[in-house]
Amino acid sequence: MRKPLMAGNWKMNKTVGEAVAMVKALKTAVADVTDVEILVCPTYTALYAVYNEIKDSNINLGAQNLFWEAKGAFTGEISPSMVKDAGCSYVIIGHSERRQYFGETDETVNKRTKAAFGAGLIPIVCVGETLEEREKNITFQVVETQVRGGLANLTAEESAAVVIAYEPVWAIGTGKTATPQQAQEVHAFIRKIYKEIYGDAADKVRILYGGSVNPKNVSDLMKQSDIDGGLVGGASLEAESFTQLVKY
Numbered sequence: 147m148r149k150p151l152m153a154g155n156w157k158m159n160k161t162v163g164e165a166v167a168m169v170k171a172l173k174t175a176v177a178d179v180t181d182v183e184i185l186v187c188p189t190y191t192a193l194y195a196v197y198n199e200i201k202d203s204n205i206n207l208g209a210q211n212l213f214w215e216a217k218g219a220f221t222g223e224i225s226p227s228m229v230k231d232a233g234c235s236y237v238i239i240g241h242s243e244r245r246q247y248f249g250e251t252d253e254t255v256n257k258r259t260k261a262a263f264g265a266g267l268i269p270i271v272c273v274g275e276t277l278e279e280r281e282k283n284i285t286f287q288v289v290e291t292q293v294r295g296g297l298a299n300l301t302a303e304e305s306a307a308v309v310i311a312y313e314p315v316w317a318i319g320t321g322k323t324a325t326p327q328q329a330q331e332v333h334a335f336i337r338k339i340y341k342e343i344y345g346d347a348a349d350k351v352r353i354l355y356g357g358s359v360n361p362k363n364v365s366d367l368m369k370q371s372d373i374d375g376g377l378v379g380g381a382s383l384e385a386e387s388f389t390q391l392v393k394y
């Protein structure tokens with residue numbers, strides 16, 4: 147059985163104080179949850195402070211990116227072991243905003259994914275088509291290329307442990323959610339492709355949906371057989387709405 151994962155991507159939001167206050171409230175509200183894995187992904191600057199607040203709780207910590215090199219002259223970058231050292235167990239890789247604004251490609255996604263595993267982190271690898279690609283009817287081709295490229299060359303253990311997030315770009319931060327059927331169709335396709343590459347790991351790998359998930363649409367999305375959780379931006383920023391998602 148795949149344990150559902152509800153992950154909050156806070157993007158470039160919250161000071162250290164705001165981030166700690168949020169998890170303080172969240173910790174109490176979700177203390178009774180055992181059947182869903184809970185994850186928050188604050189900005190780098192707030193990681194360690196948030197870690198100290200949640201280290202004895204059922205909330206996990208993730209970063210929003212990392213660089214693949216271990217150390218050295220890479221001004222402004224953060225290494226996988228630094229992310230681990232700050233208390234993280236997960237890291238988001240290849241979010242569409244990084245692909246769109248920071249030149250992320252399937253090749254760099256793959257380097258980051260492998261480096262994350264090398265440091266003992268679980269990568270959450272994001273894939274998804276733009277509106278233009280959906281309208282051109284090339285969603286499946288785009289997603290297949292991203293899955294085959296970004297998730298290439300994993301070991302058997304890594305291929306089962308990695309998390310994939312399907313995030314149609316047109317649904318991120320727009321309030322336009324994919325219908326549960328649209329999302330399920332792509333999730334099932336991703337699992338099929340993944341089976342071709344990694345065999346039985348496809349039954350274990352968790353595939354999250356992301357794109358304007360909110361307390362109203364979460365339960366219908368989570369009823370779909372190939373949706374194993376959510377990667378949530380806006381609705382993860384407040385303890386109250388994120389709690390509703392965790393308790394869908």
Ligand code: PEP
Nearest residue numbers: 318319356357358379380
């Ligand atoms: C995201 O940041 O990955 C995301 C899906 O954002 P939102 O939930 O705000 O659409």
